[in-house]
Amino acid sequence: MSKDKIVIDLNDKAINERLYTDFSYKINRMLLDLYHAGANINPTIKGTQAQIESFFKALRGEKRYMDSYIRHGLSDSRTMMSKSDLDRAVLGFERETGLRWPFKN
Numbered sequence: 001m002s003k004d005k006i007v008i009d010l011n012d013k014a015i016n017e018r019l020y021t022d023f024s025y026k027i028n029r030m031l032l033d034l035y036h037a038g039a040n041i042n043p044t045i046k047g048t049q050a051q052i053e054s055f056f057k058a059l060r061g062e063k064r065y066m067d068s069y070i071r072h073g074l075s076d077s078r079t080m081m082s083k084s085d086l087d088r089a090v091l092g093f094e095r096e097t098g099l100r101w102p103f104k105n
Contacts, residue, residue: 006030010047010055010097024102027059034063047097054089054096061086062103 006026012019026043033041045052061082068082090101 006041006043008043008045008055010045010051010099020100020102023099027102030059031062031066051097054093058086058089058093058101061089 006029008023008026030041030043045055047055065079065082065086068076068079072079090104093099093101
């Protein structure tokens with residue numbers, strides 16, 4: 001993994017395809033870093049307090065969903081509950097920031 005500092009600006013509404021790809025990459029990198037033992041993620045997230053909170057709530061939701069999927073499988077009720085929680089967190093992020101969550105199906 002690259003040691004480059006992750007900086008995400010949630011106020012950047014002029015996101016084009018290239019910037020959106022970069023945004024997706026940074027979030028994906030943060031998720032992967034959460035799974036590496038000893039990984040120290042210290043990103044810089046710019047935005048309002050509500051935007052930042054909604055971002056981290058969605059990020060935590062992604063991790064919990066992935067953990068549940070790995071631990072219990074896709075059809076387990078705990079995984080489905082995690083997916084439901086994630087969907088609510090993603091909706092909150094999108095409402096708060098006006099940005100599309102990159103891993104939304």
